[in-house]
Amino acid sequence: MSEQPVITPEVLVPRLGEQLVNMGLLTASQLEQALKHQQRQAAEGKPASLLGQTLVELGFLDRPTLDRAVTEQIIQLRSALEDANRHLEARVKQRTAELQEALRKLSELSELKANFMANVSHELRTPLTHVRGYVELMTSESLGPLTEEQKRALQVSLRSVHRLQNLIDDLILFSQAAQGEMSLQLGPVNLNQLAGLAIDHAQSKANEREITLAFRVAPTLQLVRGDFEKLRWVISQLLDNAIKFTEPGGSVMLVMDVENEIARVTVRDTGIGIKPERMAEVFEPFHQLDGSSTRRYGGTGLGLALVRQIIEAHGSIVSLNSEPGDGTTVSFPLMFFTEDVHDGKTA
Ligand SMILES: Nc1ncnc2c1ncn2[C@@H]1O[C@H](COP(=O)(O)OP(=O)(O)OP(=O)(O)O)[C@@H](O)[C@H]1O
Ligand SMILES: [Mg+2]
Known part of the structure; x- marks a missing residue:
């Protein structure tokens, strides 16, 4: 096994040696002698000394000449470093401009x-x-x-x-x-009335698929603040999904509840469910979990993306709970309507 070279300044200085030879301050043979001298000293176990030091000791160079040569080398290195930095900056600028153009x-x-x-x-x-x-x-x-x-x-x-x-x-x-143009016509919304309309609308599809459709509205439920038509659309979409992704014989339930002084709308089904790792995906536009070319369920994959946008425009949030094979629950809270807040169009 060959011995690994010891990394000491001596190993690195030959570049200084070469520089001195190039500058005509040292001959190649003097450099060779100095390096050999260093090796000998190392072999004798003496403390290592730098090449410059050795050259001075051997009388090949005087100290001021050595210092001048070392200073010159440092200046050259610094200017090479500055060049490299300038080059790097120019590359970064160019890349940034390219990225900005791609983004545009x-x-x-x-x-x-x-x-x-x-x-x-x-x-x-x-x-x-x-x-x-x-x-x-x-x-x-x-x-x-x-x-x-x-x-x-x-x-x-x-x-x-x-x-x-x-x-x-x-x-x-x-x-x-x-395009950021979703506007809401906010006003008092009667969730009881909304539930009735949405259920009526979904009933024929539920019958067709032999699914039991039911709804429950808490008696203490008051008017909520919202956009009647958009909320109706949201609930219809959720019922449509629940019916579509539930096998015949299953059931779908719409619940309007009161929880901690706010209303909560929930659509629950006993359908096929959604795998935990795919829950976030269903809110992406045009994403459908059944992506095969012979799709069974129809639709475009826009429903839940819009549901989320509408509910978030109401200052609320949609939550999704699902267990593959057991069913899915989608729900969101809504604030009660109060007279003292000015209503109008909200972007
Ligand atoms: N209740 C549910 N049970 C099981 N999977 C569901 C349920 N709701 C949605 N999904 C899954 O999420 C996907 C996205 O739903 P989304 O409502 O956005 O689209 P879609 O119903 O397929 O089409 P569209 O709503 O445009 O008619 C569905 O394709 C389905 O895979
Ligand atoms: Mg849908």
Whole structure:
């Protein structure tokens, strides 16, 4: 096994030696002699001395010349260091500029996407309103009598039109929220009335899927502060999810409770549940846990993202509890309405 070289200043000074040779202050053979001298001294166990010191001792250089040479070397090193720093600063500036440009492009793209979504969804709404109007007119037989088969075909068309309209409304709401334009019409909201409407709306879907739908409203519940239409939309979305992700025979419950002097809205189901590691994901727009190409449940994955945005715009927070196979509970608190606070549009 070869012996490891001892790291002492002597090992590092050959660069000083080379420098002295380059400067013509020392010959190559003098340098060699000095290094050998050092090795000998080391072999004899004498304390190590620096190369410069050795050169002076051997009379190859005088002290002032050595000091001048060392000073010159330090100056050269310092200027090389300054050059490297300048170069590094220039690189950092260039990289920062590149990153800023990439960020600018990304924000531009994201704005473009939001504008595109807002425009397209508005443009889709108008022709769809016409389609719906005429289909409803035909269904009511105002344009002439219909055969049973024609009626059935029109009913299917109408259901599809409704689905398309809901989707477009979601997209409009989402693009408004993405552009920071979600406005709330705050006022007193009767949660009892809201629960009734949301349950009525969800009932036919629950029946279709053979799911028991129930609701309970605490008798002490007062009016809450909120945007009636948006809260209705939120509760409908939560009921829609609960029904959609529960197997036939299961149940869905809407509860309006009072807890620590605030109202709490809860939608609970006995459905398929959500794995703990995927809970955060469900609030991301367009994220659906069943991502296969032959998706079973339909929808676009916007529901919960918008639910969260609307509830947060109310100054509240949505909580999600779920146990795979056992069911899911989504809930959020709402403040009671008081007269003394001025209501208006909230961004
Ligand atoms: N009650 C629930 N039980 C089990 N999984 C749920 C429940 N609610 C939501 N999820 C999961 O979270 C995903 C996102 O829900 P979200 O409501 O945002 O979208 P979606 O219902 O798939 O589509 P959309 O609401 O746009 O019609 C769902 O696709 C589903 O995987
Ligand atoms: Mg949904």
